[in-house]
Amino acid sequence: xxxxxxxxxxxxxxxxxxVVTVLGFAAARWRRxxxxxxxxxxxLGGRGFGTFIAWFLIGGDIYTAYTFIAxxxxxxxxxAVGFFAxxxxxxxxxxxxxxxxxxxxxxxxxxxVTPADFVQGRYDSRPLALAIALTGILATMPxxxxxxxxxxxxxxxxxxxxxxxxxxxxxxxxxxxxxVLAAYTYSSGLRAPALIAFVKDTLIYxxxxxxxxxxxxxxxxxxxxxxxxxAGFADFNSTNADAIAAxxxxxxxxxxxEAAQWAYASLALGSALAxxxxxHSVTGVLSTRSRSVIRRNAAxxxxxxxxxxxxxxxxxxxxxxGVKVDNPQQSVPQLFEEQFSPWFAGVAFAAIVIGALxxxxxxxxxxxxxxxxxxxxxxxxxxxxxAQEARQxxxxxxxxxxxxxVFVLALSKDFAINLxxxxxxxxxxxxxxxxxxxxxxxxxxxxxxxxxxxxxxxxTWLAYGVKSPVQDHFxxxxxxxxxxxxxxxxxxxxxxxxxxxxxxxxxxxRAMKVDEGVDQTRPQDFHxxxxxxxxxxxxxxxxxxHA
Amino acid sequence: MTSRxxxxxxxxxxxxxxxxxxxxxxxxxxxxxxxxxxFGFPFYYWFQFALILLAVALTLPAYFLALGADxxxxxxxxxxxxxxxxxxxxGGEAR
Numbered sequence: 001x002x003x004x005x006x007x008x009x010x011x012x013x014x015x016x017x018x019v020v021t022v023l024g025f026a027a028a029r030w031r032r033x034x035x036x037x038x039x040x041x042x043x044l045g046g047r048g049f050g051t052f053i054a055w056f057l058i059g060g061d062i063y064t065a066y067t068f069i070a071x072x073x074x075x076x077x078x079x080a081v082g083f084f085a086x087x088x089x090x091x092x093x094x095x096x097x098x099x100x101x102x103x104x105x106x107x108x109x110x111x112x113v114t115p116a117d118f119v120q121g122r123y124d125s126r127p128l129a130l131a132i133a134l135t136g137i138l139a140t141m142p143x144x145x146x147x148x149x150x151x152x153x154x155x156x157x158x159x160x161x162x163x164x165x166x167x168x169x170x171x172x173x174x175x176x177x178x179x180v181l182a183a184y185t186y187s188s189g190l191r192a193p194a195l196i197a198f199v200k201d202t203l204i205y206x207x208x209x210x211x212x213x214x215x216x217x218x219x220x221x222x223x224x225x226x227x228x229x230x231a232g233f234a235d236f237n238s239t240n241a242d243a244i245a246a247x248x249x250x251x252x253x254x255x256x257x258e259a260a261q262w263a264y265a266s267l268a269l270g271s272a273l274a275x276x277x278x279x280h281s282v283t284g285v286l287s288t289r290s291r292s293v294i295r296r297n298a299a300x301x302x303x304x305x306x307x308x309x310x311x312x313x314x315x316x317x318x319x320x321x322g323v324k325v326d327n328p329q330q331s332v333p334q335l336f337e338e339q340f341s342p343w344f345a346g347v348a349f350a351a352i353v354i355g356a357l358x359x360x361x362x363x364x365x366x367x368x369x370x371x372x373x374x375x376x377x378x379x380x381x382x383x384x385x386x387a388q389e390a391r392q393x394x395x396x397x398x399x400x401x402x403x404x405x406v407f408v409l410a411l412s413k414d415f416a417i418n419l420x421x422x423x424x425x426x427x428x429x430x431x432x433x434x435x436x437x438x439x440x441x442x443x444x445x446x447x448x449x450x451x452x453x454x455x456x457x458x459x460t461w462l463a464y465g466v467k468s469p470v471q472d473h474f475x476x477x478x479x480x481x482x483x484x485x486x487x488x489x490x491x492x493x494x495x496x497x498x499x500x501x502x503x504x505x506x507x508x509x510r511a512m513k514v515d516e517g518v519d520q521t522r523p524q525d526f527h528x529x530x531x532x533x534x535x536x537x538x539x540x541x542x543x544x545x546h547a
Numbered sequence: 548m549t550s551r552x553x554x555x556x557x558x559x560x561x562x563x564x565x566x567x568x569x570x571x572x573x574x575x576x577x578x579x580x581x582x583x584x585x586f587g588f589p590f591y592y593w594f595q596f597a598l599i600l601l602a603v604a605l606t607l608p609a610y611f612l613a614l615g616a617d618x619x620x621x622x623x624x625x626x627x628x629x630x631x632x633x634x635x636x637x638g639g640e641a642r
Contacts, residue, residue, distance in 0.1 A: 087572030094565035223587025261575035299606040524624035531630035
């Protein structure tokens, strides 16, 4: 079953994977609470993570393995806008700094676990909360699937896997990794990814720093790398000039041509706005112990952005080092295999695979929280106890993960990537209800719902119509701004229409005096902090060493 | 000066501080160029790395301003300035 596998690399890889597995199960005992039978404990880790833990947890959450595979892959493939991940992860932090402490406060005051809980409490609208919850689940599922795609790429490069045509046998190693992940998420909840994130990020930092310091020095320095890549791309563009002119190939570039500047900026802005609407980022933020933890992390998390930028450039390093792969996503793992000694390659592969486990766990927990709070409790069992909620969430976290697994194994990878692209478009449509709701109750609940529906429909339709040289539909995230030749990110366009519909209908509905429901929140709830009534520390046992 | 003015002024200052960290990365034409290079990196790349450092440098003072702004906001909304020291409230003591 295993051929062309380097024994040392494989051994190191397995060792690190085992360490993480043990940690995952031991996490149930870490910062132990009375029991794990409530969503506050299982689904939010006791809401008690301090700055240090939150930095690893949110970092592990936002900068996923798929990011680490896909971003350098876009640079390797010569996509001029691929580096937008860096401005995107700069822009996101001021937004987190301003908006999320308010969400934290109101959520702690009222025991909200999900963004849809907040929307329900603020707008007194079950349909709107359901829409927010469904959007969150829908957008998260393909995101989990992509973590598997990232893992699969590494396993392929390592040569683990079989040539069997049966999809189950072929991907047995992936399957095993996922069963392990599912088991410890089930038993430890959010504590598992929080603890594993330490290992994951330490490994990732070491690997990337070594990679960006060591490999360029081996192949002639950064200046040489950029020159080689620029010359290579120019060569490609002149060789394929006819195909490019006919739209059968995309020109390659190291930086955006003038025409693509708005695409670059709108991708960065749209992704930044969407990022902290994702259920898993909200889960990470709500698990912190005070408002200041969030703000401090807004200043500390950009360290990951720096790392991401360096990692992205490894796509160019791979080109200059002569790495030749058909699937660009394999470029960086392949670079590691060629340039590192086997044991360090093993560390690097483990770092990426573990890097997939952390966000996959958090995402499945976030999706499970949404299901439990906003569908199960809101519609199926309105009298659910804390223990019933926790049991429901644990089971759903399994279901979500296996759904994602079947998705990746049985359906095509491209399908997962297309859906992930749509996920960003969809999740941004929940922003008006959540972020505007943090500041004012002016928007009408039915107007928000209508805006959401219009944004979802238009965004999906626009994405459906995008052709690429290899796909007839869902070929990319960009369309022409209506009436111009300037390409922009679909999510931003749909979001704009969503806002317009929401504002116009609010004016109309208010003029018609349509019932706006009862607001559960009070203005002071948005400023509550640790120590205020209703915002007590949820942890009651052993004071943690790090917090 | 009332706490309302105090809080509002601090928040405007915070937004002003954070504004460059949002606007500069999105102002692509500003940095979409090859030269001047630094350590072999085209301007386009090293400028964006520099923006990360700039964003951190701006977020730090914003953090300290926000501490005061939060206090002013709390007082304005009838909460004690510091949490965990309930004034005649039956609240939990911060441990």
